[in-house]
Amino acid sequence: MDHPIPRLPAGGAQVWWATPTHGTDERTDLRALLDAREHTRWQRLRLPASRALYLTAHALARKVLGAHVGRPPQLLEFSAVCAHCGGPHGKPQLLAPGDWQLSLSHSGQRVAVAVARGAPLGVDVEQVTGRPDDLVETVLTEAEREALAGCPPGDRAAGFIRYWTRKESALKATGDGVMIEPVQLSVSPPDAEAELLAWRARPRPLVLPHLTDLAPGPGYRACLAVLGPPPRVTEHDASPLLLPSPVPVGAGAGAGV
DSSP, rough: OOOOOOOOOTTTEEEEEEOTTTGGGOOHHHHSSOHHHHHHHHOOOOOOOHHHHHHHHHHHHHHHHHHHHHHHHGGOOOOOOTTTTTSSSSOOEEEEEEEEEEEEETTTTEEEEOOOOOOOOEEEEOOSSSSHHHHHHOOOOOHHHHHHHHOGGHHHHHHHHHOOOOOHHHHHHHTTTTOOOGGGEOOTTTTTTTOEEOSSSSSSSOOOOEEEEEOOOOOOEEEEEEEOOOOEEEEEEGGGGOOOOOOTTSOOOOOOO
16 A cells, blocks of 8 residues: 555544546556456446446545555455345445445545444435435425525525435445435434434334534535444545556456455
8 A cells, every 4th residue: 555544543434535537437457456246337337437436436445444454455355235135235344354344425526435443334425416306305304395495595405415415324324225215314404513313214223323524525515424422533535545556466356245
């Protein structure tokens, strides 16, 4: 690892930010870090922008976790078992001692990789665009819709995305994902500190997520959810980690998970 990665203290969580550059989708040095399953998913993506986001997120996750556990990133193994059906499409879980937790998200031109130890977590980043009115009924509670309507018109798109990222990060942290509609959760208004106010879906998690709004840059909103006590969250620029480097000797698509 050419660029040092800060040690992750107990009770801490790191969020690493990256922006794909031109040609990222074909970077052989990054592709060499993926296992067979990841490489297959990358190949199936048709748009260069989608390929670049996927490649950046997964290569960065491997570089960060590889540094933390002291192993070459291309040799890390992951499982992705769904908590609901047992299928191979759940949250990625590093198969290594230490109970390392991982969450990935990308939107527009921003990629987020979040890591912690011992506490499940979820990160969500979204680009602020026009408010998708067809989603409001399934995302916002009645009280949240009223609060959003009270915002200045120019702030409503960003306000909706703030609600969205808070709820999506919480559902990622618990592993529920799309199995629970976001409207089943209540969170604090966009202009207030991030907080999960209510969880009406059943079954209710034994430990509710703690929410922390993040700083993804202009035009984006993001949130980190961690199960348990409030974490000490630090955010980092991942650009130095993604500079072109020689392809690792003997690297290539591995056995997959």
